[in-house]
Amino acid sequence: MAALIWFNEDGLNPQHQMVQDYADAPRVYVFDVDYLQQWAIAKHRIQFIYESLLEIPNIEIYKGETVAVLRQLITDYEVNEVVTTETPNHLIKSWQDELLRYTSLITYPEVYPTIDSRPRRFSHYWRKCDREWLTL
Amino acid sequence: MKRLRTDLEGRAAIADYLQAEFPFLEDAGVLSPYPGGRSAGLERLEQFQLEKYGKQRNFLDGEVGRLSPYISRGCIELEEVRQWALKRGKSNSVEKFVSELAWRAFFHLVYEEEGDRILKDMEKPKVSMRQHQTTLPEDIANGETGIPSMDTFIAMLKETGYLHNHARMYLASYIVHFRRVSWRAGADWMYGLLIDGDFASNHLSWQWVASTFSHKPYIFNRENLERYAGSVLPGDPRKGDPFNYSYEELSEQLFGGEYQPERSRTSGSYR
Incomplete structure (x- = not known):
């Protein structure tokens, strides 16, 4: 199946496993103008993201409305899968959810040595999980 | 939709180009000392003297x-940084550092569980916040509070896109408790300015300071500020210093005795 790699601002690793798994897929990033303005994202962050993207070979960088841009690219590239990285960011998640109406989505999870459901206080979490965190 | 150029060379040229493409951005006037990219992140990791x-x-x-811009933006993975640290053998430094990485994961797990509910009080505040204003005062946004230490932190944040964690806590505490501004107004403002802006770490840390995600409000006094930050601050006027009190006095002033901290040292060069 033809795929497209969609990077988000929480996952800008040019050596991420998804890049290796989908080596031939087009790689894209969208600067969402509404988001940047609504949250008053500072220029230093935008430049940091832009510079990080330049280390991803053949990256295509767009500005616009995220889902609309991705839908256009899905059509242009005739892909039926979008590959991306998981993030708890609720705004990015809402774009991912919307995108699911138009294509299938493969998300690579964040990697932690251990997870805990319903963590409430860090001290509890650390007491419970410190061994996993401190072991290679 | 518009495709952006990827053939620019040099950070200054990139800054000019981005300013033209995103004209609504405030021009910081200087380049951030944190260049983006995995290679810059790995270089910083190599230079990090973990033993200290x-x-x-x-x-x-x-x-x-100073890795958080690189970890938050995913240029380097939290798990690879953890492994890098553990390969240096067991030490207090390694354990402290790994526990800080675990804080980041903890915040993410809470965010994953709660979604955008983290933008509202996670718990009832332990001190009254009903009178807190819900917009950020302009003097704070402009870094013109008249308190040189706080204005220095705000200037650092705007000029570099980064703040040391302790400076973030001082600034958040000043805004929420000393200025009586809602944590959400401060958190939203800082989120936009930080290169590593991340709703999980940022908003939940503000809630930790505010006491809506912790057992008590976080406050600091002059002695603490001087001890940990004095070397990088310009020095505040003694007259009308809002921080030059014991924790018991501050608690009384800020919270009207509503919250009683455990007794702490009241001695110090400013007492």
Whole structure:
């Protein structure tokens, strides 16, 4: 199946496993103008993201409305899968959810040595999980 | 939709180009000392003197990784940084550093569980916040509070896109408790300015300071500020200093005795 790699601002690793798994897929990033303005994202962050993207070979960088841009690219590239990285960011998640109406989505999870459901206080979490965190 | 150029060379040229493409951005006037990219992140990791971290991490001029822009934006993975640290053998520094990485994961797990509910009070505040204003005062946004230490932190944040964790806590505490501004107004503002802006770490840390995600409000006094940050601050006027009190006095002034901190040292060069 033809795929497209969609990077988000929480996952800008040019050596991420998804890049290796989908080596031939087009790689894209969208600067969402509404988001940047609504949250008053500072220029230093935008430049940091832009510079990080330049280390991803053949990256295509767009500005616009995220889902609309991705839908256009899905059509242009005739892909039926979008590959991306998981993030708890609720705004990015809402774009991912919307995108699911138009294509299938493969998300690579964040990697932690251990997870805990319903963590409430860090001290509890650390007491419970410190061994996993401190072991290679 | 518009495709952006990827053939620019040099950070200054990139800054000019981005300013033209995103004209609504405030021009910082300077380049951030944090260039983006995995290679810059790995370089910073190599230069990080982890063995000094345990003793120095709370001091603003102490050795810290300054890796959070690279980890938050995913240029380097949290798990690879954890493994890098553990390969240096067991030490207090390694354990402290790994526990800080675990804080980041903890915040993410809470965010994953709660979604955008983290933008509202996670718990009832432990002190009254009903009178707190819900917009950020302009003097704070402009870094013109008249308190040189706080204005210095705000200037650092705007000029570099980064703040030492302890400076973030001082600034958040000043805004929420000393200025009586809602944590959400402060958190939203800082989120936009930080290169490593991340709703999980940022908003939940503000809630931790505010006491809506912790057992008590976080406050600091002059002695603490001087001890950990004095070397990088210009010095505040003694007259009308809002911080030059014991914790018991501050608690009374800020919370009207509503919250009683455990007794703490009241001695120090400013008492």
